[in-house]
Amino acid sequence: MVTPNEIFMNKRNGRVNFTLQRELGVLIDKSISDPRLAPMTSVTRVECTPDLALAHVYISALGDSETRNGSLEALESASGYLRREVDKRIQIRHVPRLVFHLDDTLIDGADMLKRMDNIAIQDSKLPTNRFVDEELEPESATDETE
Numbered sequence: 001m002v003t004p005n006e007i008f009m010n011k012r013n014g015r016v017n018f019t020l021q022r023e024l025g026v027l028i029d030k031s032i033s034d035p036r037l038a039p040m041t042s043v044t045r046v047e048c049t050p051d052l053a054l055a056h057v058y059i060s061a062l063g064d065s066e067t068r069n070g071s072l073e074a075l076e077s078a079s080g081y082l083r084r085e086v087d088k089r090i091q092i093r094h095v096p097r098l099v100f101h102l103d104d105t106l107i108d109g110a111d112m113l114k115r116m117d118n119i120a121i122q123d124s125k126l127p128t129n130r131f132v133d134e135e136l137e138p139e140s141a142t143d144e145t146e
Contacts, residue, residue, distance in 0.1 A: 013048055019090055020055055021046040024098075027085050028059075032078055036070035038063050044103040048096055055096035058103035068102055075100045 025043045038061035047056045061071040075082070079098045087095045 013050065013052070016048050016052060016092065016096075017046045017055075020048070020057070020086065020096075023086050023089050024057060024082060027082055028075065031085065032074065032082075034074035034078065036074040037061075038067045038071045041071045041075075044105065052092075052094060052096050055098050057098050057100050059100060060103045060106045072100055072102055 021043050024046070028037070028041055028043065040062040042060050043057060044060045045058045047058075048054065057075075059071065059075060061068045063071075079100070082098060083095050086092075
């Protein structure tokens with residue numbers, strides 16, 4: 001059975017995750033000028049541990065794997081700065097330690113769309129099925145008059 005305290009902690013954890021995602025997204029976009037950081041780097045989600053000691057921050061960056069890894073390194077090196085700035089912006093007793101991870105869901109989704117497009121192109125090259133294209137003629141009323 002779930003206790004009221006667990007429900008409160010889950011809601012609180014969700015609010016902290018959402019707030020951290022929003023604030024980190026703004027900070028990364030506006031105040032980090034590391035050349036390793038890809039121009040289209042965004043925070044896709046944040047998952048804090050129940051005790052709020054750690055925040056796993058998932059980022060997405062456009063570019064090849066070298067560019068994405070460079071963005072990850074840039075954010076890891078700026079994690080102390082980001083923690084201090086988050087502490088100034090939100091009301092929280094203890095800002096969790098930020099651990100950055102690459103989120104490949106957007107890349108996987110784009111890859112899946114590309115595969116679906118290729119399948120559609122291959123399907124369009126197949127001959128049409130003559131049984132599907134032909135319309136079955138309904139029984140005519142002439143049968144009843146005979």
